[in-house]
Amino acid sequence: MHPEIRQDQPGHCPICGMTLEPVAATGEPKEENSEAKDMTLRFWIATILTTPVFLLAMAHFIRGLHLAHWISPRLNQGIQFLFTTPVVLWAGWPFLSAAGIRFAHLHLNMFTLIALGLGAAYGFSVAALFFPQSFPVGLPNRISYAAHYFEAAV
Numbered sequence: 001m002h003p004e005i006r007q008d009q010p011g012h013c014p015i016c017g018m019t020l021e022p023v024a025a026t027g028e029p030k031e032e033n034s035e036a037k038d039m040t041l042r043f044w045i046a047t048i049l050t051t052p053v054f055l056l057a058m059a060h061f062i063r064g065l066h067l068a069h070w071i072s073p074r075l076n077q078g079i080q081f082l083f084t085t086p087v088v089l090w091a092g093w094p095f096l097s098a099a100g101i102r103f104a105h106l107h108l109n110m111f112t113l114i115a116l117g118l119g120a121a122y123g124f125s126v127a128a129l130f131f132p133q134s135f136p137v138g139l140p141n142r143i144s145y146a147a148h149y150f151e152a153a154v
Helices: 034-061 073-091 093-105 110-130
Strands: none
Touching: 034 073, 034 093, 073 093, 073 110, 093 110
């Protein structure tokens, strides 16, 4: 993407954060794509951790299922926080670090858009969990606690 960037070894582009590719074929057998393996592992672990967050967040849409009878809204938020945090910080790290590079160079792209959306949903939800008194009572859905959007962050 940036032909002016050249390196002798594998790495990431200092401008956009994308993985650098060889300029020409070397004739050597292609090595395993460690980035693909890493992202696949991150994907599957994130999928496993996201499933309970999705179910907890969307359970109120299932007719006859009143999750609030079994689990308090505050505990529901806490459980979602525990499952969402590793997804955002570990599984999302490649996107967040690439976005940091893009912000530093003021060359915004899709990484920065992903980081902004993820940061807004996660940051708001964490603030609503730990500082609920900072939000007007009943604003989003006329509820007695601050709304959260952990499912949007994952």
